[in-house]
Amino acid sequence: MAKARALDKRRKSIKNIRKITRTMELVSTAQFRRAMERAIAAKSYTDRIVRLVADLARAGLNAEHPLLAPRESKKRAALLILTANRGLCGGYNSGVLRSGLARLEELRREYDEVELVVSGKRGVSFLKYRHYEIARSFTQFDDKPAYDEVVAIANEFLTRFRSGDLDRIDVAYSKFTSLSKQSPVAETLAPLTSMTTEIESQSAEASGEVEYEFLPSPQSILEEVVPSAFKVKFFKCFLDAAVSEQIARMMAMKAATDAADEMISTLTTTYNRARQSQITNEIIEVISGASALQ
Amino acid sequence: MKCVVVTPEKTVVDQDVRFVVAPLYDGEYGIDANHTPVVGRLGAGELRLTTLDGAIERWYVEGGFVETLDNTVTALTHFAIPVDALQLGKCRAELERALAMPAHSDELIAIKEEAVLVARAKVRVAEKQAKSK
Numbered sequence: 499m500a501k502a503r504a505l506d507k508r509r510k511s512i513k514n515i516r517k518i519t520r521t522m523e524l525v526s527t528a529q530f531r532r533a534m535e536r537a538i539a540a541k542s543y544t545d546r547i548v549r550l551v552a553d554l555a556r557a558g559l560n561a562e563h564p565l566l567a568p569r570e571s572k573k574r575a576a577l578l579i580l581t582a583n584r585g586l587c588g589g590y591n592s593g594v595l596r597s598g599l600a601r602l603e604e605l606r607r608e609y610d611e612v613e614l615v616v617s618g619k620r621g622v623s624f625l626k627y628r629h630y631e632i633a634r635s636f637t638q639f640d641d642k643p644a645y646d647e648v649v650a651i652a653n654e655f656l657t658r659f660r661s662g663d664l665d666r667i668d669v670a671y672s673k674f675t676s677l678s679k680q681s682p683v684a685e686t687l688a689p690l691t692s693m694t695t696e697i698e699s700q701s702a703e704a705s706g707e708v709e710y711e712f713l714p715s716p717q718s719i720l721e722e723v724v725p726s727a728f729k730v731k732f733f734k735c736f737l738d739a740a741v742s743e744q745i746a747r748m749m750a751m752k753a754a755t756d757a758a759d760e761m762i763s764t765l766t767t768t769y770n771r772a773r774q775s776q777i778t779n780e781i782i783e784v785i786s787g788a789s790a791l792q
Numbered sequence: 793m794k795c796v797v798v799t800p801e802k803t804v805v806d807q808d809v810r811f812v813v814a815p816l817y818d819g820e821y822g823i824d825a826n827h828t829p830v831v832g833r834l835g836a837g838e839l840r841l842t843t844l845d846g847a848i849e850r851w852y853v854e855g856g857f858v859e860t861l862d863n864t865v866t867a868l869t870h871f872a873i874p875v876d877a878l879q880l881g882k883c884r885a886e887l888e889r890a891l892a893m894p895a896h897s898d899e900l901i902a903i904k905e906e907a908v909l910v911a912r913a914k915v916r917v918a919e920k921q922a923k924s925k
Binding site for chain 2 (some may be wrong): 505536539540542543544545547550553644645649660661662707710711712713714718719721722723726729730733
């Protein structure tokens with residue numbers, strides 16, 4: 499009887515784990531929906547900002563702004579790594595950390611000092627374990643990062659960048675492209691050199707669309723649009739990270755649930771076989787006992 | 793005429809209006825129906841919407857842009873709350889904090905000036921709202 503009972507026990511524990519993974523899958527599905535809605539809401543703002551930049555470019559503006567110009571000095575850079583607060587989300591955290599650390603090495607070669615800022619408990623504990631020095635860490639961002647909180651950080655970075663305390667700001671996070679594709683990336687947010695090329699390519703194809711009147715002037719609008727673009731990009735990193743995390747967790751938990759299902763079914767078969775052979779054995783014993791008495 | 797106010801978090805206003813007053817960088821700017829296409833830089837201040845039934849809605853917005861095109865006024869701003877939600881005490885404290893910021897280099901002076909400007913606008917709007925009550 500011992501073997502069948504042990505099998506049954508194992509099957510029960512797997513069933514319990516399956517219950518947990520299944521629940522986590524459902525929870526992360528709900529959180530993913532919420533995170534996704536926010537990402538879509540942010541998109542309408544981002545799209546309009548991009549369109550505005552295009553309109554500015556058509557007005558024949560040359561892009562000059564302290565945030566756009568490449569920096570000569572290479573004293574101090576900051577790297578922000580966005581990880582999750584919790585595990586059980588497959589390769590999400592390790593992927594982001596790997597790309598983050600690769601970027602950190604690059605920055606260290608180029609700049610005198612590199613400041614490491616980390617969001618998420620997972621990243622903090624990983625980096626602490628490896629004896630990296632963390633300048634600041636955040637753990638308050640989960641499935642729905644608040645714009646106020648993110649922008650407070652963005653403003654701080656922006657102020658330090660403008661005052662010359664920082665020469666470069668990079669972010670390592672998981673970029674959300676589609677439901678089936680999220681990839682860990684490291685991007686440079688300041689200086690925003692990518693925007694300069696955007697503006698230039700837009701003005702090159704200047705089409706004859708609506709002619710706007712700019713109040714007070716295109717230059718002044720640019721002054722405002724650049725920090726806005728930086729902040730919204732910064733915010734988008736957090737949103738993307740949140741969405742990707744939930745997707746990663748959803749996938750990981752789905753895989754775990756499926757694996758548990760499979761295990762349960764093979765264990766059930768083995769258990770039934772063991773039970774059956776036990777019963778057969780017992781019957782043989784009874785019959786042979788009875789026939790010995792005859 | 794339609795008015796849309798968008799922040800990075802959500803669309804806060806999307807409704808038909810009669811008239812819009814936008815707080816531009818250097819003064820208020822009124823937009824009536826059939827206005828010419830304009831892109832304006834918003835400062836911190838009060839955005840007033842006259843709704844179809846003549847009521848006035850007040851929003852406090854902070855920076856961003858206003859754009860009119862095809863009888864649609866779009867305001868892109870990073871921060872928008874109903875004026876009622878502003879707390880005068882908190883706004884005053886913010887102004888004090890801004891005034892206490894260090895200013896010993898050109899960049900820091902610019903940053904401080906901006907913070908003071910925003911905080912002053914906030915206090916002004918909040919005071920106006922407190923008086924009208």
